Amino acid sequence: MYSSxxxxxxxxFRAAVLLxxxxxxxxxxxxxxxxxxxxxxxAVWVRLCPVPLSLMALSLAIQALFGGKSAICGCGxxxxxxxxxxxxxxxxxxxxxxxxxxxxxxALGSAAAAHKGMSLNYTSLAAKESSRFQTKDPFxxxxxxxxxxxxxxxxxxxxxxxxxxxxxxxxxxxxxFKGKEVVVNGFLYHENTGSMGxxxxxSRFLVQCCTAxxxxxxxxxxxxxxKSLPADTWIKVRGKLQVVVYKGKETLQIDADSVTPVxxxxxxxxxxxPDSVEEWNQLQTAAK
Numbered sequence: 001m002y003s004s005x006x007x008x009x010x011x012x013f014r015a016a017v018l019l020x021x022x023x024x025x026x027x028x029x030x031x032x033x034x035x036x037x038x039x040x041x042x043a044v045w046v047r048l049c050p051v052p053l054s055l056m057a058l059s060l061a062i063q064a065l066f067g068g069k070s071a072i073c074g075c076g077x078x079x080x081x082x083x084x085x086x087x088x089x090x091x092x093x094x095x096x097x098x099x100x101x102x103x104x105x106x107a108l109g110s111a112a113a114a115h116k117g118m119s120l121n122y123t124s125l126a127a128k129e130s131s132r133f134q135t136k137d138p139f140x141x142x143x144x145x146x147x148x149x150x151x152x153x154x155x156x157x158x159x160x161x162x163x164x165x166x167x168x169x170x171x172x173x174x175x176x177f178k179g180k181e182v183v184v185n186g187f188l189y190h191e192n193t194g195s196m197g198x199x200x201x202x203s204r205f206l207v208q209c210c211t212a213x214x215x216x217x218x219x220x221x222x223x224x225x226x227k228s229l230p231a232d233t234w235i236k237v238r239g240k241l242q243v244v245v246y247k248g249k250e251t252l253q254i255d256a257d258s259v260t261p262v263x264x265x266x267x268x269x270x271x272x273x274p275d276s277v278e279e280w281n282q283l284q285t286a287a288k
Contacts (some may be wrong), residue, residue: 013282015057020176022053033105038210039271042217062222063108088176107268108205110189113216118189120167120220120251130286143169145277149284151177156236158184159283160265164206164217165276174252182254183238185262189218190231198224199253201281202237209268214269220246223256235263 027048028034034043053120133147146169150156157179158166170177185204203218205211221237229235239256246253 008064010086010178013090015060015064016098016140017090018053018057018060020094020097022050024097025053026104027101028051031105035267035269036105036107036211037206038217039269040267042209047124058153076265090165091111107187107264108211108214108216108227111180112205112214113189113203116190116214118191119215119217120246122164122171122202133173139262142276145170146280147176149277151180154181156182157287158182158205159280160185160270161275161283162276162279163270165273165279167217167219169250169276170241172176174241177241177252178243180241181239182241183233183236184219184254185236185265187264187268188229188231188233188235189216198222202235203252204270205268207271211269213236213286217270220244220251220253221256221259222253223259229261231261234262236260239259271282 016286025034028037029047029050034046038046042173128167133144133151142165146162146165150166150169156166156170170182183201186204189201189203191201199220201218202221203216204219205214219237222242223237223239236259237254237256238258238260239254242253242255243250244253245251
């Protein structure tokens with residue numbers, strides 16, 4: 001059986017942890033850093049979390065300071081019976097918070113890409129029809145519709161708003177787009193295995209919900225005449241698409257005419273679009 005004083009101390013500790021999370025989220029929001037961790041749609045709701053967390057912390061503190069024995073029953077999850085157990089339990093929550101405050105907020109880069117595995121092929125669907133950009137597969141219909149839009153461009157821009165959809169379209173119809181000129185921004189990624197043969201990847205992370213599910217997507221780049229740049233440098237690549245065999249698979253590659261260092265995007269991650277064709281139309285209209 002736990003003493004009233006012991007339970008009160010745990011209430012205070014829990015209130016402190018909840019309040020620390022509220023302060024950390026508010027810190028991220030004030031420094032415009034939530035986009036490093038969650039999608040913009042989720043960030044809208046995360047911004048509201050400090051309010052209920054603070055109210056919960058206040059409720060626990062009031063119970064600990066002013067609650068009677070009936071309000072502090074110690075029921076529910078069992079409390080640690082030793083100081084070491086208490087330190088371990090609260091440390092699980094406090095250590096990530098301390099690291100969050102201590103470490104700089106920055107986008108995922110090459111280290112995370114190497115751990116997760118770089119994706120250079122985006123769809124298992126294949127364009128088998130003889131007519132260009134025609135498909136009977138309903139799952140490929142959106143790719144085909146976007147392909148028709150992309151093909152008419154003298155230089156194909158890979159917009160961040162439809163980054164994964166554009167790469168998926170180019171990959172599906174890779175032979176049709178062979179020789180077409182593209183321009184794409186992202187961070188520079190090198191594999192440590194040496195299998196790239198002097199090439200590198202221009203990449204972005206696709207995030208569905210938060211950075212825990214982030215997937216690195218990219219295109220191989222062959223820039224023989226370009227000086228070498230360090231990994232994670234943000235670059236703008238312009239060149240012609242080619243189809244090469246990489247690790248036993250036909251893969252798109254940009255034969256680069258130029259590789260230019262640029263500032264990291266204010267929104268470094270990319271997200272899925274519910275309607276890539278409509279998004280494309282809006283982006284093209286805005287660009288004119």
